[in-house]
Amino acid sequence: MQTELSKRLGVEHALFGFTPFPAVAAAISRAGGFGVLGAVRYTAPDELQRDLDWIEAHADGRPYGLDVVMPAKKVGGVTEADVEAMIPEGHRQFxxxxxxxxxxxxxxxxxxxxxxxxxxxxxxxxxxxxxxxDRPIKLLANALGSPPADVVARAHDKGILVAALAGSARHAIKHREAGIDVVVAQGYEAGGHTGEIATMVLTPEVVDAVHPLPVLAAGGIGSGEQAAAALALGAQGVWLGSIWLTTTEAGLPSPVLVRKLLAAGSGDTVRSRALTGKPARQLRTAWTDAWDDPQGPGALPMPLQGLLVAEAVTRIQKYGVEPLLGTPVGQIVGRMNSERSVQAVVDDLTRGFERAVDRINRIAGRSQQ
Amino acid sequence: MQTELSKRLGVEHALFGFTPFPAVAAAISRAGGFGVLGAVRYTAPDELQRDLDWIEAHADGRPYGLDVVMPAKKVGGVTEADVEAMIPEGHRQFxxxxxxxxxxxxxxxxxxxxxxxxxxxxxxxxxxxxxxxDRPIKLLANALGSPPADVVARAHDKGILVAALAGSARHAIKHREAGIDVVVAQGYEAGGHTGEIATMVLTPEVVDAVHPLPVLAAGGIGSGEQAAAALALGAQGVWLGSIWLTTTEAGLPSPVLVRKLLAAGSGDTVRSRALTGKPARQLRTAWTDAWDDPQGPGALPMPLQGLLVAEAVTRIQKYGVEPLLGTPVGQIVGRMNSERSVQAVVDDLTRGFERAVDRINRIAGRSQQ
Incomplete structure (x- = not known):
């Protein structure tokens, strides 16, 4: 599974794995994919430093990247306390x-x-x-719009490719104008923040819009057949997030949550503003139902909602309160039915890809090699 | 683009085209696809008879089918007047x-x-x-659940394959239990009635759920690359509806509507209950906004909403009232940017399919024939 982009980055398979867990990121890179560590939950720089160093020590010299959530627009001088003060009392009571x-x-x-x-x-x-x-990352991805120009320039000086997520062709064109190297087209069915346009429609639209920039397809991809489909749509690789949540390396803190993920079907997620204030796909729970209920107060805009619910989410996770316990995850959760190693997931992806190529050649009436 | 199912039906390409227009259905079959006439808007049997005879006379002996909307559950003895009487006055006023x-x-x-x-x-x-x-149709599709057992038996007696639409693996399994021959897995991005699960996730789930029954993928498919993607996901063919709306053969009654379709982007549709009472994807208009507005009365359940809005929709269409004028259409509307013949659309689909096969073989490192 090799594309121009995977060759440029020096990886065996054009599989990009986003994960908040260093052990998963390193294992993805070791397995021949490209591991990307999500940084959004790190508050202390020394913890991020420690975890990036750990990945470097465990990636067998393979390349990997980092995903940050950096707004392009500056919100000058606003502190967390200022944001806290904007939260209505009724919402706290709710x-x-x-x-x-x-x-x-x-x-x-x-x-x-x-x-x-x-x-x-x-x-x-x-x-x-x-x-x-200061570390040898090969790709810097931004999940919230294009990163600021000085960040793009600094990355390029270091030889680091810059990627940005897009939910529409319009977003993708803005990224190209901001000097981004790789666009991640994230479809409706993806876990986390998503737009309304499904991967099947979004991928080729973004490919056409930013040509010849490479595009990674995200959303709904958890098998090699789905990877083949995304590559047929013009992507230069696939970007997978959800599928790693139930790997043995992930170490989700709550066994209740792992059980819920393994049991969930593709219809058990919802695109809800409950977690951050922006629509993000996650497991549907009594918690998302409460925030999505038209009779309730409704979620606050980002970043208020995230601050409002931070302690509540910690408590729900810590005590494993089953009806309320959820996580961002895509519709692909329906095929996450067993705990497997990262290597087993990658093997499954590459084997499924080869099967899909055989299948499509039979349908096209091409001779088999 | 040949699969077991396309061979069984004797068509050149595994492309199934759903359309309310006889001229489009015949042209799809002539072009080597399989045209399927939608029957739901026919009230008089002699009109349907006339149009099926017209297709037979213009399909050059190629096979075609019919799509009906038949509820599996009987609603005994309910007349249109009974249903009319259930519509609240406030909704009529709205x-x-x-x-x-x-x-x-x-x-x-x-x-x-x-x-x-x-x-x-x-x-x-x-x-x-x-x-x-009484006519030589080769496939009977049902858009609303499995057809009743006697209808399936009657079709099988005549050598007619029976297809049914499904928005989830659960629906698909019910179809198999009802003796259906072909499942059409219709994803979130499709025009008309859809569920929440996107084509990328739904197709392989349905393929696995009803194996070895053949599955057609619907939703988000308007190019050969998208057809290749759907076939890579395990489908035995693709089911396209929206893409034909702007063909020269379609003859949509309103030039204003054609203009709106050609101008619309993939983000300009909405899954709304405004038209039938069940969520159906359509152009977003001031009409859907009014029904989807939480301040408004909201749509009534099927079949009340359809009866309530029937005259209004006729008036909006007849007078081409631009802000209110819409139609069921999928997210693929974003690539419907010119009026073309059905043959040109089919040529584009088959060429794009071959390009996608070339591409996927390059990525897989397979030698080119």
Whole structure:
């Protein structure tokens, strides 16, 4: 599974794996794919530094990358406290009531809220970049629009390719104008923040819109047949996130959550603003139902919602409160039915890809080699 | 583009084209695909008879099929008048107000409402079947669940394959249990009634669920690359509906509507209950906005909504009232940018398919023939 982009990056398979877990990122690269570590949940630069160094030590010299969440627009001088002050009291009460309804215990006195997305704040993202640019990453991806021009220039100076996610051809064209090297076209069926346009339609639209820039297809890809489909649509590789969540290397903190992921079908996710304030696909739970209920107060815009629910999400995760417990994940969750090693997932992807190529050649009436 | 199913039906390409226009259905079959006439808008059996005879006379002896909307569950003895009586007055007033806001003229005294979906009523669908079973159709598709057992048996007696649409693996399994021969897996991005699961995820799920029954992929397919992707996912053919709307043979009644379709992007559709009461993807218009507005009364359930809006839709279409004028269409509308003949569309599909096969072989490192 080789494309111009995979050759340029020096990887065996044009498989890009996004993951918040260093052990998964390293294993993807070792297996011949390209591991990308998600940085958004790192608050302390030394933790990111430690984990990037760990990947370097465990990637067998294979290339890997980093994914940050950096807004292109500056929000000058706004602190977390300023944002906290904008949250209406009624919404805080709604969080309390929903947790109380499900008997979610409080955190112990002085216990920190572990789940906290602050990486979207520019000062945090910039600290992450200072760490990353001193390390041998080969790709820097940004999940929220094009990164600022100085960041693109700094990456290019270091020989690092810059990728950015897009949910529409319009977004993708903006990325090209910002000097981005690789566009990740993320379809409706993907986990996390997504638009409304499905991968089957979005991929070729983005490919046409930014030609000759390479495009990675994201959303709905968990098998080699799906990878073949995305490559047939013109992508130069596939970008997979959800499929790694149930790998043995992932080490999700909650066995209840692993069980829910393994049991969920493709119809058990929802595109909800419950987690961050922007529509993000995740497991449907009593928590997303509460926020999506027209009778409720509704989610606040980003970044307010993320701050509002941070402690609640920590409590739900810590105590494994099953009805409320969820995670960002795509519709592909329907085929995540067993815990497997990253290597087993990659082997399955490459074998399925070869099967799909055989199949498509038979349908095209081409002789088999 | 040949599969077991296309060979069984004796067609050159595994391309199935659904259309309400006899001229399009015949042209698809002449071009080497399989034309399927949608019957839902026929109220008079002699009109359907006339149009099926016309197709037979213009299909050059190639096979074609019919698509009906037949509920598996009987709704015993309910007349259209009974259903009309269930529509709340507030909803009728909302229709009047919305039309008045946009200055939509009344129909002339005694002028019939041309747009009226009654084919979903079992007695109408059965009359359509009496006509169809006397004609040499090769496939009977049902858009609303599995057809009743006696209809399946009657089709099989005549050597007619029975297909049914499915938006989930669960639906597909029900179809197999009902003796259906072909499942059409219709993804989220499709025009008309759809579920939430995108084609990329739905197709392989349905293929696995009903194996070894053949599956056609529907939703998001308008190019040969997309056809190749769907076939890589395990489909035995592709089912295209939207792409024919802007063919020269289609003859859409309104030039305003054709202009809107040609101008629309993939983000200009919405999955709305405005038209039939069930979620159906269509152009987003001031009409769908009015029904989807949380401040409005909201759409009624099927079949009430269809009856409620029938006259309004006729008036909007007749007078070409641009802001309100829409049609069921999939996200693929973004690539419907010129009026072309059916033959040109089929040529484009087969050429794009060959390009995609070349591409996937290059990526797989297989030698080119």
């Amino acid at each position: 969080v309390k009531n929903t947790l109380a309804e499900h008997g979610v215990p409080e955190l112990a006195e002085g216990e920190a809220s572990g789940w906290r997305i602050t990486g979207w704040m520019e000062q945090v993202a910039r600290t992450q970049l200072d760490v990353a640019f | 229709v009047k107000n919305t039309l008045a806001e946009h200055g939509v003229p009344e129909l002339a005294e005694g002028e019939a409402s041309g747009w009226r979906i009654t084919g979903w009523m079992e007695q109408v669908a059965r009359t359509q079947l009496d006509v169809a079973f």
